[in-house]
Amino acid sequence: MTAIRERTVLFADLRGSTGLYESLGNAEASAMVTQTVSQVSEAVLESGGHLIKTLGDGLMAAFETPRDGVRAAQRMQEMLERTVQRARRLNNPAMLALRLQVALARGEVVELNGDCFGDAVNVAARLIDHAGDGEILITAEVLAGLHRASKGRFRSLDRISVRGRVEPVHVYRMDGGPLLSTDDAATQFGEPMRSVEPDGMRLIWHDLDRVFDIGAMPIVLGRSVQATYCITDARVSRSHARIDWQGSSFELTDLSYNGTYVRFGASGEILSLKRGSCTLHGSGVIGLGGLPTDEQSPIVRFEVLHFADTEPQQPFGSSRSRR
Known part of the structure; x- marks a missing residue:
């Protein structure tokens, strides 16, 4: 059944997995990447969202409200940071390079057979290319749906041109920068x-x-x-x-x-x-x-x-x- 609804769309991309394949081999590294993506995807359900699909070393999800989407993005970063810290304690250097980039956009989407289509999907998918290590990027439409206190945590990156879209997108980044320790x-x-x-x-x-x-x-x-x-x-x-x-x-x-x-x-x-x-x-x-x-x-x-x-x-x- 086809439905058109206002949704907050989230894309997350796990980067830094190249070292896993080099040190562990294809089979073990692929299993570890799949397991890690599965772990961070739990944040989607915790925040009341719908996991649309996993994409190898990434995922796509949709949420009714911007607040739920941003909450899920934060939880994903926290989950991955705990995974990296655990790898450090276990002296597993291959896992230390893993970082997560997250991008969210909001707008009307077409829901069909469990998938989503529309401008918000395209913007979120392209915006992930502009995210740095450990960053959460959102569009102005997502920011508008947040509480005042939450809005204060985001800083404008101005208008950014995204691939495949004529009009640039006003993008905001959550303060705090990449989740890298001082060490x-x-x-x-x-x-x-x-x-x-x-x-x-x-x-x-x-x-x-x-x-x-x-x-x-x-x-x-x-x-x-x-x-x-x-x-x-x-x-x-x-x-x-x-x-x-x-x-x-x-x-x-x-x-x-x-x-x-x-x-x-x-x-x-x-x-x-x-x-x-x-x-x-x-x-x-x-x-x-x-x-x-x-x-x-x-x-x-x-x-x-x-x-x-x-x-x-x-x-x-x-x-x-x-x-």
């Missing part, structure tokens, strides 16, 4: 930034030299003309990466298919984010869709600024533009 961040992404909190971020690509203060966050780097920092290169995704202010530091998150690479200083180690995140400190370069060592790749130089300093760090030039 994880230090292990994966090198030393932490200096203890004095920064005041701004400088980005340079060719002659596009801009300074952003904290109030200008988030910064979306991408090929789209609607990106905060537009880089007109075919190797750059429309929304390729995002820089957020996380309360005391700047965090870079890869949103692309081709990857984002970071090198601190003139000759530091190159970090491959691949849908991951890292804290930006000092100065260095960001490779969008290619390694910073590849001169043909679009390379953005960055500098974390402390406006109390008399001069920005070298090797940046003397010109400066403020947003």
